[in-house]
Amino acid sequence: MKTYFYRYAAVLAFCFAFFSCQKTNKVIENQPLKDRLSGELNAIFSKITNENTDISDPKKTLEILSDAEKRYAADTLAIAYINLFKCDCYSELGQFDQALICNNIAYNYFKNYPHTARKEYIDVLRGASLLYASLGDSERAINYIKKAEYEALIKQPGQSTRVYNVTLANIYGYYAYILELDKDLKKSRGLLLKSIKLNLSGGQTKGTTLKAVYYNLANLYEQSNQIDSALFYLKRSKTYLSANKKINEVMQMEYNRLQSRIYVRQNKIDSAIYTAEESFAGLDSTRMIINNDVATELALNYLKLGSLKKANQYYQHAKSYFFKATVSDYTSKEKIITGLIAFALQTKKNADLDILIKAYQKFARNNYDSEKAKALKNAEVIYQVKAQNDKIEKLASENSLKSTVIKQRTVLLSAIFILLATSIFFYYRQLRLKEKHRAIDLEQRLRLAQMNPHFIANALSAIQKEIYEHKNDLAISYLNKYAVLNRLILENSRNKYIYLDDELNILRNYIELQQIRFTNKFEYIFDVADDLVMEEIKIPNMLLQPIIENAIEHAFKNMIDRGLLELKIFLQGVHLVCEVKDNGHGLSHQIHKQGKKSFSIQIIKERLALLNKETGNRSSFEMNPRDDGQKGLVVKLTIPIITDYD
Secondary structure (H helix, E strand, O other), X not given: OOOHHHHHHHHHHHHHHHHHHHHHOOOOOOOHHXXXXXXXXXXXXXXXXXXXXXOOOHHHHHHHHHHHHHHOOOOHHHHHHHHXXXXXXXXXXXXXXXXXXXXXXXXXXXXXXXXXXXXXXXXXHHHHHHHHHHOOOHHHHHHHHHHHHHHHHOOOOOOOHHHHHHHHHHHHHHHHHHHHHOOOHHHHHHHHHHHHHHHHHOOOOOOHXXXXXXXXXXXXXXXXXXXXXXXXXXXXXXOOOOOOHHHHHHHHHHHHHHHHHHHHHOOOHHHHXXXXXHHHHHXXXXXXXXXXXXXXXXXXXXXXXXXXXXXXXXXXXXXXXHHXXXXXXXXXXXXXXXXXXXXXXXXXXXXXXXXXXXXXXXXXXXXXXXXXXXXXXXXXXXXXXXXXXXXXXXXXXXXXXXXXXXXXXXXXXXXXXXXXXXXXXXXXXXXHHHHHHHHHHHHHHHHHHHHHHHHHHHHHHHHHHHHHOOOHHHHHHHHHHHHHHHHHHHXXXXXXXXXXXXXXXXXXXXHHHHHHHOOOOEEXXXXXXXXXXXXXXXXXXXXXXXXXXXXXXXXXXXXXXXXXXXXXXXXXXXXXXXXXXXXXXXXXXXXXXXXXOOHHHHHHHHHHXXXXXHHOOOOEEEEEEOOOOOOOEEEEEEEXXXXXXX
């Protein structure tokens, strides 16, 4: 909800500024590829990008472009430009998977002409970045925006300073949005300030671009609860008018949405509702996902005023949309479902709650399916390698039979055969090693894929428990923190290894979530050795979380005294040691002797066994009673030191 305007401003407002800039600088920026387009196509593109045109409905624009695509099917240059514009239309409709297909068609063409179609090449790079971010793939998003930044930083012969600065400013606007999705609000604000400076130095003193950048700054400050700064930049944004009436109308709707959220922070609920309803009424059917974002806000705000009938009206509107929506916007859909759950909690709609929580659980679980798909794809690769190895073994056997004859003939031919056999042997050995590595990697990913649904199930069970016990405020707080934690886990789920500081960040959020659940019946301490560089050392993803979970679930259950959870991390030779200590009930002699294990602990041991195979270094897992006279348990994890240089 908060971030959707980044997409709209970046895809629509920046697009208008970008193509407008192209038109005014044709003499300076030579574009022979675009000059080869037919007069009819150029007329269509001009009509779409002309700021005085009435064509602002993305569905109608798609019809025009699809018709042109059929007529120019044999012209690869025309198809590339048509798909560039189709990408923007699908983005505005929230169909980011379709937009990515169009963007890739354009990218595969323009990447062959990074100089003669440079503006288009940069445009498809940053377009790919924005789309991957919207689909939840922040790693690819950052890779593409860095490529776009690299290209924009290279000043071309004859390129004016104005065009150079404005192009780079637009890149930083996109980059800021990507960082906002990564929750790095400080860096995001810094990039937007750089964008403003470059726009002003490039002569962009008015128009759509600065209007959008100032708005985005206001949005970031509102998220950080810096209301004065948010109001200052919102006011600055309103001073910049676009020549396009439709853009001004849409941005006015966005101003109302942001102003409404600011009113909520100021506890001015009546004013918040008034401005949000203006925004809701002005959003047409092409922007339904934003419309329903606003609907969930209105439902919760009316509930605060006690207007249950009005609140329920907006709630039903958003709920109906969520279960019918086909858009691929993960971030906005997650906002809607969490808002619906919060409303159902407060109004005690227990039947709806069960449906919504199951829908959210399915929604979250589906975002791990990509990992399973990758694992299956890797399995296919391993199968292909095995088939290739069988062929190599057969070839080696045939060559062995021939070698007897060759040796009997001449010494020279014998030497040639030995050389050939040796080459085949090393080639075969290398393939076997690659196969082994891929198999280990596949099994590691499958183990992690088992862990993620297990963690989600535990967390959502805790939320359900609070609901059934009618602890609604606690459940809402728990749900909000769970959404943040789920985002952190999702962002790192594609990586087999993550940096130690990222793992600790996930653990902090998880422990604070559990503190809410246990009403602060325990505290925690992280003790990390000073000689550890957490930004360089990596550990297997989600390795420590199940140990922490077991300590909280079993050690502190039914405790009278305040619990203490300690995590100590230090280096020991070529190994990293992670020690988790609690002051809970400890293990009875019988349980300890039997070696009782939870599902998650069993998975950890299996992951360590795979880590041993992959690295060739010792990994170990120990679980013993404390030896300092206190009750409790000590879990010690020893793994090899892993860095980017390994």
